[in-house]
Amino acid sequence: MSGDWTPSLDAVARRLAAEPRLELWFDVSPLFDEQWTGIPVVAAALARLLLIHLPQTRFFFETTEIKPDFVRDALVRDSGVLLPAAFQDGRANLGPVQLDPARLAIGLNPSVKRVRGVFDVECNLIHDLSTLITPQYHLGANIDHHMQVMQADLASNDVTFCVSAAVRDDLVGYLALDPADVVVAHNGVSWPERFAQQLWNEVGEATVEPYLLMLGTREPRKNVARLLECVERSPSLLEHCRLVIAGKLGWLQSAEPHPVLAAAIAERRIVFPGYVGEYEKYRLLAGARATVYPSFFEGFGLPVLESLSLGTPCVASFSSSLPEAGGPACVYFDPYSISDLHRALRVVLDEDEAAQAARRQACRNQAAAFTWDRMLATILERLGALSFARLP
Amino acid sequence: MTVAAMRPTVLVSTPTTRLDFAACVLPMAQHRPFQALFGYEGQLAAMAAGLAAAGVDCALLPAPEIFGHPAARAAIRARLGADNPLVHLRFGATRSARLLKGATNLFVAGDDAALPPIDLGWHPFGGGDRLPPLMAGVLSYGPLHRPLLDLAGAVLPTTTLPEAAASADLDLAARPGRTVMAGLQVQSLAEFTRAAWSRGGEAGRAASGAPAERHAAGEPLRSTDLHAALTGAAPRRLIALPWNLAHPGGIVADLTVKLARRREQDAGLLLLPFNIGSEALDAVPRLADHVRAATDAPEAALRAIFVGRLRRPGGAHALSRITPTAWVDGSDPEAGWTLRRLERLGIAGILVAGGLQPLLPPPGARAAFHADASMQTELHTPFGRQLQRAATVSARRLGALLNLGRGLEARPPPPPATPAALGSAMRPLARQLLPELA
Numbered sequence: 001m002s003g004d005w006t007p008s009l010d011a012v013a014r015r016l017a018a019e020p021r022l023e024l025w026f027d028v029s030p031l032f033d034e035q036w037t038g039i040p041v042v043a044a045a046l047a048r049l050l051l052i053h054l055p056q057t058r059f060f061f062e063t064t065e066i067k068p069d070f071v072r073d074a075l076v077r078d079s080g081v082l083l084p085a086a087f088q089d090g091r092a093n094l095g096p097v098q099l100d101p102a103r104l105a106i107g108l109n110p111s112v113k114r115v116r117g118v119f120d121v122e123c124n125l126i127h128d129l130s131t132l133i134t135p136q137y138h139l140g141a142n143i144d145h146h147m148q149v150m151q152a153d154l155a156s157n158d159v160t161f162c163v164s165a166a167v168r169d170d171l172v173g174y175l176a177l178d179p180a181d182v183v184v185a186h187n188g189v190s191w192p193e194r195f196a197q198q199l200w201n202e203v204g205e206a207t208v209e210p211y212l213l214m215l216g217t218r219e220p221r222k223n224v225a226r227l228l229e230c231v232e233r234s235p236s237l238l239e240h241c242r243l244v245i246a247g248k249l250g251w252l253q254s255a256e257p258h259p260v261l262a263a264a265i266a267e268r269r270i271v272f273p274g275y276v277g278e279y280e281k282y283r284l285l286a287g288a289r290a291t292v293y294p295s296f297f298e299g300f301g302l303p304v305l306e307s308l309s310l311g312t313p314c315v316a317s318f319s320s321s322l323p324e325a326g327g328p329a330c331v332y333f334d335p336y337s338i339s340d341l342h343r344a345l346r347v348v349l350d351e352d353e354a355a356q357a358a359r360r361q362a363c364r365n366q367a368a369a370f371t372w373d374r375m376l377a378t379i380l381e382r383l384g385a386l387s388f389a390r391l392p
Numbered sequence: 393m394t395v396a397a398m399r400p401t402v403l404v405s406t407p408t409t410r411l412d413f414a415a416c417v418l419p420m421a422q423h424r425p426f427q428a429l430f431g432y433e434g435q436l437a438a439m440a441a442g443l444a445a446a447g448v449d450c451a452l453l454p455a456p457e458i459f460g461h462p463a464a465r466a467a468i469r470a471r472l473g474a475d476n477p478l479v480h481l482r483f484g485a486t487r488s489a490r491l492l493k494g495a496t497n498l499f500v501a502g503d504d505a506a507l508p509p510i511d512l513g514w515h516p517f518g519g520g521d522r523l524p525p526l527m528a529g530v531l532s533y534g535p536l537h538r539p540l541l542d543l544a545g546a547v548l549p550t551t552t553l554p555e556a557a558a559s560a561d562l563d564l565a566a567r568p569g570r571t572v573m574a575g576l577q578v579q580s581l582a583e584f585t586r587a588a589w590s591r592g593g594e595a596g597r598a599a600s601g602a603p604a605e606r607h608a609a610g611e612p613l614r615s616t617d618l619h620a621a622l623t624g625a626a627p628r629r630l631i632a633l634p635w636n637l638a639h640p641g642g643i644v645a646d647l648t649v650k651l652a653r654r655r656e657q658d659a660g661l662l663l664l665p666f667n668i669g670s671e672a673l674d675a676v677p678r679l680a681d682h683v684r685a686a687t688d689a690p691e692a693a694l695r696a697i698f699v700g701r702l703r704r705p706g707g708a709h710a711l712s713r714i715t716p717t718a719w720v721d722g723s724d725p726e727a728g729w730t731l732r733r734l735e736r737l738g739i740a741g742i743l744v745a746g747g748l749q750p751l752l753p754p755p756g757a758r759a760a761f762h763a764d765a766s767m768q769t770e771l772h773t774p775f776g777r778q779l780q781r782a783a784t785v786s787a788r789r790l791g792a793l794l795n796l797g798r799g800l801e802a803r804p805p806p807p808p809a810t811p812a813a814l815g816s817a818m819r820p821l822a823r824q825l826l827p828e829l830a
Contacts, residue, residue: 132516133457133490135774136409143774151514166460173491175516176525176543220411296411297458323463332463334416334471336454 009377013053016384021391023100024383025119026050027109028059028066031080032087035248035275037217038302039127040080042163042187043110045372046379048075053376061087062114065094078278104391106383112149116156121387123379124153125185126162128299128320129170130221137221137297159382161185163300166321185379187300187325188372189309195282203287211242211271212345213288213312215281215303216295218249223294223317223335228261230338230345231270237345238269241289248275286310290348293322296335301325309367311360315344329359329366401469401476402825403453403495404440406432407488409669416459417468418452420444427701428561428575429708429737430634430730431666432483435502435533435558437705439481442560445814446822456480456492465494479825481531484667485638486540487517487775491526498825499523499548501532501540503725516543518775523548531821533558533729534755551824556809556817558729559736565705566808575704576711578662580617581680582694586673617695621660622714628660628696631797632711632718632739634730637675638667641769641780642721643744645679649686650787652693659794660696662715667726668701709805712738716802719744719793720757723782731756738805742796746783758800764789 016022030043050057051072059066070092074080086092097118099105107119111127131138131146138146154160154175160182162168168184171177216222224245231237243264264270276284285291291307293316301322307314308329316322317335326332333344351359403417414422420440425433440450451472453459459468469475478495483502491497516522523530525542530550539547556563579585621628635644648661665676676699683697684690702708718734720727722745731754734741740758746766753760763783771778785793809817 140774147515147774149514151516169460169493173493173526174524223411225411296455318461318464318467319458320460323461332467334467335458336411336413337415340415 006374006377007381009049009053009373009380012377012380012384016380017054017056019388019391021103022106022387023103024050024054024057024106024108025097026057026059027061027107027111027114028071028074028083029061029114030111031071031074032061032083034079034081036078036080036278037247037275039111041302042125042127044075044078045188045190046108046110046376047071049372049376051075054380060097063097063118065097066092067094104387106387108379108383109153112146113153113156116152120390121158121383123157123159123161123383125379126150126160126167126171126299128163128167128297129174130297130299132174133170134221134297137219157181158386159183161379161382163187164321164324166324167299183378183382185375186370187302187305188370188375189302189305189367190372191282191309192278195279198279199283199286202283208287209242210240210289211244211287212237213284213291213307214243214245214247214293215276215285215291215306216247216293218245218247221296222247223296226294226335226338226341227292228270230341231264232261233338234342235264237342237349238264241349242268243270244273244284244288245270246273246276246281246284281306282310285312288312290315290345292341292345293317294333294335294341295319295322298322298325304330305367305370308363311364313348313356313359313363315341315348325370327366327369329362401472401474402443402448402450402479402481403456403468403492404436404450404481404483405453405456405490405492406436406482407484407490407669408454410454413454415471416453416455416464417471418454420450420452423452425703426668427664427666428705429664429666429702429711429733431636431638431668431726432485432502433666434561434733435500435729436481436483437561438559439483439500439553439557440561441564442554442557442814442818443822443825445556445560445564445811446818447815448822448826450481453480453492455490456482456495457490460493462494465492481825482527486520486523487515489517489523489527491524493526497524497527499527499530499540500553501530501536501550502729515775520775533732551821554817554821555732556814557821558732560809560814560818561705562708562733562736563808563814564811566709566805575707576700576702578618578698578700580621580695581676581683581697581699582691583617584676584680584699586677618698621696621698626658628658629798630660630662630698630715631794632662632664632715632734634718634720634724634734635663635665635675636667636721636724636726636730637665637669637673639721639724639726639780640675640771641778641782642724643763643767643782643784644721645675645682646767646784647719647744647790648679648697649682650785650790652683652687652697653787654790656791657692657696659797660698662698662700664700664702666701708737712802712805716740717742717758717797717800719761719797721782722746722763723780728754728756736805738803740797740800740802742793742800744783744785744793759796761785761793761796 030040033040059071105119106121109124113124131143135143165184168182172179290313293304297320304314304325314330316326316330318332319335331344331347334340480492480495480497483500530540530548533553683693687693717740720741720743722743731741735756743757743760744763746763763785765784765786767784768781
């Protein structure tokens with residue numbers, strides 16, 4: 001990130017807001033998920049900022065305009081649990097998307113497009129090319145869906161945004177996109193201010209039993225099996241630290257834990273709390289001795305950044321985009337090698353207090369470079385440049 | 393030392409769904425193919441052996457696509473012990489082509505003549521003739537009937553590989569007079585257990601209890617079914633039938649069921665599946681179900697059909713002792729390469745193919761058999777809907793195919809090339825890959 005120049009979000013938003021011949025439309029379909037992880041978290045962060053900095057932004061789902069109040073309500077809840085029903089019965093709807101012919105309409109899709117060719121300037125945000133490059137980690141129906149929409153999305157884009165240089169390189173290397181038409185807009189990280197206070201109220205200065213944390217949907221791509229095998233081969237890790245593996249159960253993954261680890265699970269040295277909400281995630285991240293992210297493939301690696309933002313050291317695989325998110329703050333390991341994972345864990349766990357403090361600071365420094373403001377500013381800057389050039 | 397003066401390192405990869413590799417980059421000695429004889433695993437082994445003979449060592453990179461960050465490449469280089477430029481050779485179907493970013497990527501084409509789809513869908517590589525734009529060129533085992541293109545439609549520079557590149561592993565592993573088929577794992581369809589095959593290696597052998605090499609060495613077979621088939625009161629002739637599991641529109645299942653239904657039970661099959669993914673292995677129990685459903689005496693039929701694989705090439709030359717002939721599916725995009733491998737082992741390959749013109753045995757085939765029936769399979773794949781057509785043999789012509797095989801005997805395999813000869817044959821390719829060798 002260092003060396004990249006991004007204008008301030010305020011400045012970019014002001015320029016766009018001052019041009020009455022432009023209107024921005026934001027696709028809220030990712031917010032319709034009940035549990036927000038990954039893409040919905042990104043979409044929510046962008047929607048929050050748009051409501052603040054470009055309050056005239058209009059929201060849509062497919063071909064229907066959505067009332068901003070319903071978007072705000074979902075953002076407050078950190079969940080889209082009420083949106084689908086409100087959309088179905090029409091309470092959330094302002095009616096069909098109707099574009100003013102006197103204005104240039106920009107359609108910003110934070111994920112795959114549900115409609116194409118509607119807006120004068122169109123773009124979407126590509127989070128990864130996993131279904132193309134690592135289809136073995138996905139269900140057939142999911143691959144079919146993405147293959148069908150991705151090409152059409154890219155072909156109908158005026159510019160394509162992606163969450164990391166790794167994704168940009170994949171778009172260029174596999175799909176021959178012109179690098180000039182692909183803009184990297186890194187994900188950001190932020191937490192509601194109330195979380196810190198709430199955590200202090202609950203925990204204060206009490207000592208927390210050390211634990212290692214892994215966050216993420218349990219699916220083969222996340223490589224949980226290697227982490228469990230590492231613990232199985234080095235049970236001494238569990239003598240000093242518990243292992244918490246948080247996240248909903250995904251696909252292509254047995255619901256049953258590894259039988260060899262059954263004893264550790266029975267003794268609660270390994271804990272699977274399932275899906276955790278935003279505050280629970282914050283609390284787990286803040287209290288962890290370190291986080292582990294052994295994934296085989298990611299488009300960005302938001303949990304890595306979330307960990308670093310709270311000064312919690314992260315041990316991550318050096319696959320795909322993870323070194324880009326983690327920078328020099330993370331300790332990296334080979335995602336195939338149990339011994340290398342063990343080495344990396346020991347690096348973090350064996351650090352003395354001074355080294356721990358230095359690493360915590362390095363973590364925060366790394367995370368500070370990634371903000372949602374910066375992401376949205378990057379996106380709006382490019383969209384503005386494209387749109388201004390097309391105004392009569 | 394400048395980067396240009398450093399000796400590049402050649403990394404090789406194949407499509408795989410396995411996650412059980414011990415490291416991101418491995419020495420070739422740790423290459424553990426499911427089927428060393430055929431398919432992209434065999435092609436990789438042959439290429440690596442040939443390059444080694446020319447003085448170029450390769451390393452196995454199971455998942456090049458996930459190591460795109462400079463930090464990952466630095467870690468790979470550190471494991472290789474040198475800060476070298478990297479050359480990546482990719483094997484397998486074009487649709488599975490993957491890149492190692494920051495390296496020179498070349499695609500090694502082992503198949504040809506993929507059948508046209510009927511509905512491509514949106515997949516950018518659905519047509520089977522396109523490669524990612526960062527693929528610098530193509531190395532081909534033979535002439536390609538249609539050129540491979542980049543996404544923009546430009547023909548990629550293509551180099552035809554020397555003959556030695558197709559069989560160097562077999563040549564270097566050959567031991568004249570050797571009769572033991574080390575590494576051969578055989579189970580009848582009646583015995584087949586998916587778990588044993590998934591485990592592979594010695595575990596699979598223990599589960600099968602059927603090392604056929606003992607028979608070739610004069611020892612009693614531990615597989616009851618294979619022992620009975622080869623040495624029973626009415627010994628059966630075994631015909632090898634290479635089976636490309638990545639080509640689901642082929643005729644192997646059709647021929648197997650037809651043979652199982654024949655009244656005369658004088659021949660059995662040794663199916664040799666290759667290009668085995670974890671999902672593709674389900675094809676074996678599915679075939680067993682077809683045989684059960686199609687025959688009057690299913691258990692007897694299942695005991696005469698075997699599934700085999702060779703984990704390492706050391707004993708390959710002794711395979712002709714139990715299967716002197718092989719049928720090769722002419723619709724298989726890898727038929728040409730498979731025939732060349734069979735020829736190198738002394739096994740008489742019979743190409744089963746259709747068409748209006750009289751068939752001439754292609755290079756590597758001892759004979760060609762004119763298929764008189766046709767079949768088509770509609771496939772729904774991530775690459776679109778495909779209609780694969782294949783020429784097969786009708787039940788009434790199956791006897792003629794069996795008779796053709798009776799007239800062909802296994803020949804002693806041609807003398808293996810010496811390491812020096814292989815090195816000299818492969819050196820031009822090595823120079824092309826690694827110009828500083830010149």
